Amino acid sequence: MRYRNATAYRFLTPYLLIFAIFWVWPIISSFMISFQATRTVPWRFAPGFNWGRLIGDPAFFNALKNTLLILVIQVPVMIALAMVMAVLLNSPLLKARGLYRFAFFAPVVVGEVAYSAVFRLMFSLDFGIVNKLLNSIGLPKIDWFSNVTPAMALIMIAVTWRWAGYNAIILLAGMQSIPEDVYEAATLDRVSKLKQFFYITLPLLKPVIVFCAVLSIIGTMQLFTEPFLITERGGPGGGTETLGLLLYRQGFRSLNFGYASAVAYTMAALAIAITLVQLWLTREPK
Amino acid sequence: MATVTLKNVVKRFGSFEVVHGANIDIRDGEFIVFVGPSGCGKSTLLRMIAGLEDISGGEIAIGGKVVNDVEPADRGIAMVFQSYALYPHMSVEQNLSFGLRMTGNPKADTERRVKRAAEILRISELMDRRPKKLSGGQRQRVAIGRAIVREPQVFLFDEPLSNLDAELRVQMRVEISRLHKELGTTMIYVTHDQTEAMTLADRIVVLRGGHVEQIGKPLDLYDNPDNQFVAGFVGSPKMNFIKARVVGHEARGVVVELAGEEKTRIVQPLADAAPETGSKVIVGVRPEHFGLAGEGDADLPVAIDVVEHLGGTSFLYARTANGEDVVIQRDATRVPDTPGITVSIRKSYLFDEKGLRLR
Numbered sequence: 036m037r038y039r040n041a042t043a044y045r046f047l048t049p050y051l052l053i054f055a056i057f058w059v060w061p062i063i064s065s066f067m068i069s070f071q072a073t074r075t076v077p078w079r080f081a082p083g084f085n086w087g088r089l090i091g092d093p094a095f096f097n098a099l100k101n102t103l104l105i106l107v108i109q110v111p112v113m114i115a116l117a118m119v120m121a122v123l124l125n126s127p128l129l130k131a132r133g134l135y136r137f138a139f140f141a142p143v144v145v146g147e148v149a150y151s152a153v154f155r156l157m158f159s160l161d162f163g164i165v166n167k168l169l170n171s172i173g174l175p176k177i178d179w180f181s182n183v184t185p186a187m188a189l190i191m192i193a194v195t196w197r198w199a200g201y202n203a204i205i206l207l208a209g210m211q212s213i214p215e216d217v218y219e220a221a222t223l224d225r226v227s228k229l230k231q232f233f234y235i236t237l238p239l240l241k242p243v244i245v246f247c248a249v250l251s252i253i254g255t256m257q258l259f260t261e262p263f264l265i266t267e268r269g270g271p272g273g274g275t276e277t278l279g280l281l282l283y284r285q286g287f288r289s290l291n292f293g294y295a296s297a298v299a300y301t302m303a304a305l306a307i308a309i310t311l312v313q314l315w316l317t318r319e320p321k
Numbered sequence: 322m323a324t325v326t327l328k329n330v331v332k333r334f335g336s337f338e339v340v341h342g343a344n345i346d347i348r349d350g351e352f353i354v355f356v357g358p359s360g361c362g363k364s365t366l367l368r369m370i371a372g373l374e375d376i377s378g379g380e381i382a383i384g385g386k387v388v389n390d391v392e393p394a395d396r397g398i399a400m401v402f403q404s405y406a407l408y409p410h411m412s413v414e415q416n417l418s419f420g421l422r423m424t425g426n427p428k429a430d431t432e433r434r435v436k437r438a439a440e441i442l443r444i445s446e447l448m449d450r451r452p453k454k455l456s457g458g459q460r461q462r463v464a465i466g467r468a469i470v471r472e473p474q475v476f477l478f479d480e481p482l483s484n485l486d487a488e489l490r491v492q493m494r495v496e497i498s499r500l501h502k503e504l505g506t507t508m509i510y511v512t513h514d515q516t517e518a519m520t521l522a523d524r525i526v527v528l529r530g531g532h533v534e535q536i537g538k539p540l541d542l543y544d545n546p547d548n549q550f551v552a553g554f555v556g557s558p559k560m561n562f563i564k565a566r567v568v569g570h571e572a573r574g575v576v577v578e579l580a581g582e583e584k585t586r587i588v589q590p591l592a593d594a595a596p597e598t599g600s601k602v603i604v605g606v607r608p609e610h611f612g613l614a615g616e617g618d619a620d621l622p623v624a625i626d627v628v629e630h631l632g633g634t635s636f637l638y639a640r641t642a643n644g645e646d647v648v649i650q651r652d653a654t655r656v657p658d659t660p661g662i663t664v665s666i667r668k669s670y671l672f673d674e675k676g677l678r679l680r
């Protein structure tokens with residue numbers, strides 16, 4: 036038995052080596068870097084340097100606030116929207132189901148740069164279709180890129196557009212795994228379709244919803260593309276700068292790897308903490 | 322309690338017709354069983370009565386009222402599904418009370434009904450458990466309980482026992498029978514198992530390929546089948562069918578020869594017009610209607626392949642001279658230990674080539 040195990044591990048060695056070098060080591064290494072002052076040559080060990088700065092850095096708190104704000108608004112809205120889309124996709128009345136499924140999934144496949152460019156065009160002050168539409172129903176134009184609140188809203192709209200369909204497909208798969216006869220039994224029990232949704236579909240879908248929420252939380256904690264490309268590096272004036280952007284700015288613009296590592300670890304810790312709270316809140320009753 | 326009447330009921334899925342005009346009259350308080358091989362349209366019929374499938378043609382009436390356009394919830398029926406279809410995230414108690422709670426039934430009445438159903442089915446100790454934590458038999462009880470709580474006019478069962486093991490199946494069969502006696506409600510029960518049909522039913526509806534083949538009391542179907550299909554489907558082991566030829570007519574009836582020998586001739590009295598001499602017919606003999614040589618109408622020599630001893634009875638698996646398989650039931654004490662015997666036919670049924678009964 037032991038011999039067989041050893042053989043197996045010998046076959047796994049190449050993979051494990053690569054995994055250790057390119058996966059495990061960077062994680063450990065960045066953790067160690069976060070305890071070093073990296074703006075001096077050579078780097079030196081200074082445990083309080085980055086972490087101390089983090090606690091008092093207004094840029095960090097600004098990025099944290101923006102990230103959490105996006106998280107708190109965008110994730111629930113997106114999952115609710117994804118749920119509506121999944122219900123529609125699941126409806127027996129729907130024709131050309133495959134086409135819709137593809138259409139909902141397509142945003143994930145579209146290149147990030149292309150999608151950001153299109154969003155910038157659509158929301159541009161004078162030529163964008165969104166402002167034209169607002170105008171046509173008698174609302175004033177919005178300068179999406181120069182004011183913080185519209186810029187934040189734009190980020191949330193963009194992220195929601197890109198990921199709602201993806202979550203809808205996951206939710207749809209969950210819905211389709213609920214056996215039809217449970218609904219038939221409820222129908223014979225005189226339970227209305229609406230109540231069936233709230234008392235059967237939602238509770239049975241809870242694990243899938245939690246899964247989507249966790250994925251979305253992790254994704255939004257690392258939000259980078261949209262504020263980088265659509266609102267031009269967290270503009271206006273850092274108004275949409277997220278933790279992901281701060282990390283990038285510190286690590287790759289200022290080449291301050293120690294501080295960037297500390298931010299990265301904070302992001303990961305927050306994502307884990309929020310996820311754990313979420314799992315605890317939605318745990319199965321005994 | 323209510324009558325259920327099916328008049329020329331047709332079901333099509335797209336252009337594919339699966340039920341071809343069923344006429345069934347179910348009496349108030351009757352236990353009726355739809356039986357037939359899998360795919361013959363039993364579930365489809367039941368689901369049309371429940372309202373879970375549209376009716377493509379004809380009429381279904383419950384309690385004298387045509388329900389074709391009545392919502393399933395308003396038909397006064399309750400259904401027990403083959404897969405139980407319990408609400409997985411609810412306790413047994415919640416499963417039973419869900420429908421009543423959702424429709425605003427008074428709380429005290431809901432509690433009374435749930436308590437009564439739990440007592441009838443002896444599941445009072447399981448009320449706090451989730452379906453996952455129940456055995457198959459317990460789940461089935463909960464599913465039946467959920468139907469009882471609705472206090473329906475008609476119970477519908479779709480193969481409720483087919484997911485249980487053999488022993489539990491017998492036990493639940495008895496319980497369902499008891500339940501029918503206790504409640505006195507009309508029950509429509511679907512199964513592919515003729516034993517279940519025979520033991521439970523007041524009357525049986527035999528279905529094949531979307532046609533009603535025969536409706537009758539269990540023993541009437543057994544003693545007096547209308548056609549070869551019903552004769553073969555009802556009874557276990559199955560009735561034996563032996564090819565034969567009409568060789569003449571007597572005052573007593575038509576003379577049929579089984580295996581080219583004079584001693585294998587049967588004289589069958591017929592009220593209907595007898596088939597012509599030379600025409601091919603089929604003789605049906607139930608395993609228990611074989612006797613020792615000389616005891617019956619005709620003697621049939623057979624070669625024995627296998628003998629199964631079950632204690633009280635034995636089954637002989639044998640072949641006739643023409644190579645046709647027959648099963649012969651004998652008392653255990655009277656099975657000869659020889660490779661071949663001659664058996665007599667004490668009682669037989671005659672069918673024409675198309676399988677219709679000649680009588």
Ligand SMILES: Nc1ncnc2c1ncn2[C@@H]1O[C@H](COP(=O)(O)OP(=O)(O)O)[C@@H](O)[C@H]1O
Pocket residue numbers: 334339357358359360361362363364365366
């Ligand atoms: N939803 C459906 N769409 C198309 N054909 C169906 C559907 N449901 C049942 N059928 C067909 O109808 C026939 C009868 O089915 P069913 O009533 O389930 O048979 P049983 O319950 O007797 O086994 C079968 O040939 C089956 O394939």
Ligand SMILES: [Mg+2]
Pocket residue numbers: 363364365480
């Ligand atoms: Mg069926």
